[in-house]
Amino acid sequence: MAEFLFEIGLEEIPARMIAGAQAELERRVVAMLERERLVRAGVESRGFSTPRRLAVTVAGVAERQEDVAEELVGPSAKIAFKDGVATPAAVAFAKKAGVAVEDLKTVSTPKGEYLAATSVKAGRSAAEVIAAELPKELAGIYWAKNMYWRAGKPERFVRPVRWMVALLGSEVVPVEFAGKTAGKVTFGHRVLFGDGEIAVWAPGTYVEALEKAFVIVDVEARRHRIRKALDRATRSVDGLRWREDHGLVDKLTHLTEWASVEGSAGRDSVVLGGFEAAYMELPEEVLVTVMRDHQSYFAVEDKAGSLAPHFLAVLNMEADEAGLEVIRHGNARVLRARFNDARFFWEFDQRVPLVERVKLLESVTFQKDLGSYAAKSERVKKVAAALAGLVVLRGAAVDVVALDEAVVLAKTDLTSELVKEFTELQGVVGGLYARAQGFSAAAATAIYDQYLPKSMEDSVPRTVEGAVLAIADKADTIAGMFGLGLEPTGSKDPFALRRAANGIVKILAESAVALPLTLGEIAQAAAGHKEELVSRLEVFLAERLEFYLREVKGQAYDVVKAVLAAGANDVRDAVARAEAVTSVRGSDDFAAVSAAFKRMKNILSQAGEKGFAAGAVVDGALLTEASERSLAERSAELAGAVKGLREQGRYAAALEAIATLRPQVDAFFEAVMVMAPDAAVRGNRLALLERVLGDFSGIADFSEIVTAGL
Amino acid sequence: MVLDKKKALTFQELLFTLQRFWADRGCVLQQPYDVEVGAGTMSPDTFLRVLGPKPVRIAYAQPSRRPADGRYGENPNRLFRHTQLQVILKPPPERVQEMYLESLVAIGIDLKEHDIKFEEDNWEWPVGGAWGVGWQVMLDGLEITQFTYFQQCGGMDLDPICGEITYGLERIAGFLQDVDSIYDIVWAVEPDTGRKVTYGEMRLAEEEQFSAYSFDYADVGRLWEHLNSYEAECLGLLEKAKGFEGMETLELKRFPVLGAYELALKCSHMFNLLDARGAISVTERVGVMARIRMLVVGVAKAYAAQGQMLNEVAKEGVAV
Structure with missing residues (x-):
């Protein structure tokens, strides 16, 4: 048994691809070793990476594959030997099995004596297998974007391969890939260590050997060091703390090979810099975007949580205080230039107020067949007005004047220099400009929030006006694209329509003030009189509701199906019903009633197939059995109570009430044969089942609930 | 220990030094192309020479015009016309990144005193059917170079592919001289009097007038x-x-x-x-x-x- 180490050295890998590639390399190497019978299943392995390398170690690799013995059965003994002499049939079989003729055996089978042989497939050495198989695994690694670099273009990879290390124990495995042959030489940090070669003598010394060369190959260790270095640098000014940003920590972890630890001779790898307080006049959103998205700097806040005029830069370097001062100065200079740009754009944009930009939207294309953003704004205006009308009608407060202003101005920031420069701030900039230009807070906030939620983790618009604008905008986009036949297919969703529809569902489910709007009404408002389009949109939105219930709310598959079968139009209601079903589904009574309802549904569908008609109403006079009378009576009593509870939204209580029907349901199926020979009796019993299902399926179609084990 | 401004290269010394550096590494020095281009890549010395199998090593400074980026000379960081130093290496030598880093040392950047990162940045010119993968090179947070492995040009796959290094000369000079405005960059120093000729003296009028021309006239x-x-x-x-x-x-x-x-x-x-x-x-x-x-x-x-x-x-x- 030996430990195996493989490292592939590359020119800087894009940060966004490293984590996935590290995991894939580890998975592929382990799977290959398992497939080749060189490790047992579930063997211990570790993955490593920096911007310039991917690596994996696997413990307990066998030195060779075990020989595999296989029993082969050949021709019948009668044919194989004539007078004790081997015939050509025996010779051919021996050759095929790879054994001498003398080593052939016979076995008894029901058909008589047959020739047999134990064929042994010799195992290959681990080094031989790895050298043969690993290059294929490397070539198979997925890269979002890869490149050619060698003449004749023999292979594509994310970036040029510079070196490889492959060690099985202390022995080099000469893996060949991309014109390189693996050895035991790796390289350290370009600047902190320099160009010198580093020999790795055994897999166990890999991490340590590189740490001495200023490379921390363990990603989590590097991440931890970076976080600590951020803490240290922030502490140098009293009362400051850095704004947590997991995405940025992750990015910088994959942009660096080294990070300092405390007390490394006063050297450190994060600098805290400052910027002039005058820039604080710019909106915080702009400052933070410049720092985070454009410079990869962390924002810093004071004790009260307000943005402080500081930034933190994470280096792929370490230096003493004098050295850090040089780097701080350089970074501060760049940030100043960026802020100057932003201020220039901000001031420049104020020369043309948003109102005057409305006209400019005519020359900004939304989509070539759907026209300009001016046309889109006109459509969104109608959709928003229709939705706001419904909301008001149902008693919720909407500032329609503010909503109207917000819709008209919503897209005007697309013509601003600031948004052209910082596209991720679309909407936000419009909201800030609207506020600066004297529009009401309601209008400004609605504009600001119009693109929310950007993901399922994001928050929803804070106000009713913002929510209506966001829904109308998204619904118009979806309706427009569907109208052009550009709906998403399979994994392809180039216009992010699923995300838009997910956003609509999330807003309806999570807005601070409930919006009394159904998915059907939204589809209707966006697609107008085009009935076929309306129904396609309804189906699409219902799918996204299903996604929301399952992926965001974590509801079980069958619960979601049951709930949506009883209605998929009212998002908040569907969420409440799903939660209620989940809360009661564990009880025996509920499971039994669900099973019974499924049986009822099956009976009704069988009756339908056989052409047996159900009575129009349940006729008391035809209820002959005691148990069917008691089901009819009890269910009729319960129906009223359940209806009342449902109307109050007390779904869990309603479901508990339905579950109390279990004794009557059980007794009914115990004693009554629904498919009675007498047509009138049968029809009446079918009518009873229909009534029970109808009365109690308003919250969920229980027949969809999986009740295995009962 | 802030950068020693006195020793910093002037704009023209920066150009000399980089040209000398790449000439010493086998690049033929070409003069700027005399037709308006938006980037050094559009010069035929890049765009056409990368095509076909013939090896090429060439370097040239290319004034690059982007009318929409003009700011009437009012913005200290934006120019209607800036200067790129373009280095074309076909096929790219194995140690091309190291060569590039040596060029930074040559212009007075001590790598041990700065933070250098190669961040993914893929270049594309859709109108030329051209793209490549590569990095923006960040020096203390400043993008100083676009480094590209050209993959396709004119809609055709390249073989061999080509390494392209594009230095933003104004940005680098501003960094070396530690000035906040491009117009304050020292372009040259008169040897007899020590009088400094600035970038503004040489180019501001051009920025003002060409901005006015392309936006207004x-x-x-x-x-x-x-x-x-x-x-x-x-x-x-x-x-x-x-x-x-x-x-x-x-x-x-x-x-x-x-x-x-x-x-x-x-x-x-x-x-x-x-x-x-x-x-x-x-x-x-x-x-x-x-x-x-x-x-x-x-x-x-x-x-x-x-x-x-x-x-x-x-x-x-x-x-x-």
Whole structure:
């Protein structure tokens, strides 16, 4: 048994691809070793990476594959030997099995004596297998974007391969890939260590050997060091703390090979810099975007949580205080230039107020067949007005004047220099400009929030006006694209329509003030009189509701199906019903009633197939059995109570009430044969089942609930 | 220990030093191309020389015009016309990144005193059917270089591929001299008097006037006429280029594909002016870009075909 180490050295890998590639390399190497019978299943392995390398170690690799013995059965003994002499049939079989003729055996089978042989497939050495198989695994690694670099273009990879290390124990495995042959030489940090070669003598010394060369190959260790270095640098000014940003920590972890630890001779790898307080006049959103998205700097806040005029830069370097001062100065200079740009754009944009930009939207294309953003704004205006009308009608407060202003101005920031420069701030900039230009807070906030939620983790618009604008905008986009036949297919969703529809569902489910709007009404408002389009949109939105219930709310598959079968139009209601079903589904009574309802549904569908008609109403006079009378009576009593509870939204209580029907349901199926020979009796019993299902399926179609084990 | 401003290279010394550095590594120094281009990549010394199998090492400074980026000389960080130092290495040597880092040392950047990161940045020029993968090189948070492995050009796969290093000279000079405005960069120092000639002295008037020209003065109707007429001339040549097969060797050799490329570049510049002038609606934009793409890609294909046919003729000549 030996430990195996493989490292592939590359020119800087894009940060966004490293984590996935590290995991894939580890998975592929382990799977290959398992497939080749060189490790047992579930063997211990570790993955490593920096911007310039991917690596994996696997413990307990066998030195060779075990020989595999296989029993082969050949021709019948009668044919194989004539007078004790081997015939050509025996010779051919021996050759095929790879054994001498003398080593052939016979076995008894029901058909008589047959020739047999134990064929042994010799195992290959681990080094031989790895050298043969690993290059294929490397070539198979997925890269979002890869490149050619060698003449004749023999292979594509994310970036040029510079070196490889492959060690099985202390022995080099000469893996060949991309014109390189693996050895035991790796390289350290370009600047902190320099160009010198580093020999790795055994897999166990890999991490340590590189740490001495200023490379921390363990990603989590590097991440931890970076976080600590951020803490240290922030502490140098009293009362400051850095704004947590997991995405940025992750990015910088994959942009660096080294990070300092405390007390490394006063050297450190994060600098805290400052910027002039005058820039604080710019909106915080702009400052933070410049720092985070454009410079990869962390924002810093004071004790009260307000943005402080500081930034933190994470280096792929370490230096003493004098050295850090040089780097701080350089970074501060760049940030100043960026802020100057932003201020220039901000001031420049104020020369043309948003109102005057409305006209400019005519020359900004939304989509070539759907026209300009001016046309889109006109459509969104109608959709928003229709939705706001419904909301008001149902008693919720909407500032329609503010909503109207917000819709008209919503897209005007697309013509601003600031948004052209910082596209991720679309909407936000419009909201800030609207506020600066004297529009009401309601209008400004609605504009600001119009693109929310950007993901399922994001928050929803804070106000009713913002929510209506966001829904109308998204619904118009979806309706427009569907109208052009550009709906998403399979994994392809180039216009992010699923995300838009997910956003609509999330807003309806999570807005601070409930919006009394159904998915059907939204589809209707966006697609107008085009009935076929309306129904396609309804189906699409219902799918996204299903996604929301399952992926965001974590509801079980069958619960979601049951709930949506009883209605998929009212998002908040569907969420409440799903939660209620989940809360009661564990009880025996509920499971039994669900099973019974499924049986009822099956009976009704069988009756339908056989052409047996159900009575129009349940006729008391035809209820002959005691148990069917008691089901009819009890269910009729319960129906009223359940209806009342449902109307109050007390779904869990309603479901508990339905579950109390279990004794009557059980007794009914115990004693009554629904498919009675007498047509009138049968029809009446079918009518009873229909009534029970109808009365109690308003919250969920229980027949969809999986009740295995009962 | 802030950067020693006195020792910092002047703008022209920066250019000399980088040119010397790359000349010492086998690059032929070319002069800037004398037709308006938006980037050093568009010079035929890059765009056309990357095509075909012939190895190339070439370096040149290229003034690059982007009319829409003009700010009347009021913005200290933005220019209508900036200078790129373009280095083309086909095929790229194995240690091209290390060579590049040595060039930074040559211009006075001690790598041990700064933070350098290679961050993913893929370059693309859709109009030229050209793209590559690579990095923006960040020096203490400042993007100083675009480093690209060219993969495709004129819609054609490159083999061998090509390494392209594009230094932003103004940014680097501003960094070395530690000035906050491009216009304060010292371009040269008069040896006798020590008088400093600044970037502003050399270029501010140009920024002011060309910003005004491209934003306020340029005659939209005439720009369209220019665009259409350059396009017609280019298309005429491309049409004739379809007859390569029937041409005598001399005629083929003299066929002005290079002239057609200049005409395509002219169209591209007219487009940029119209765009800065706000004269191209978004709907029109796509269409005009497609027209120019047809010219640029058409020229690249003709250039490759011409080169290949002349190569074959040369080989046959030897055989006979």
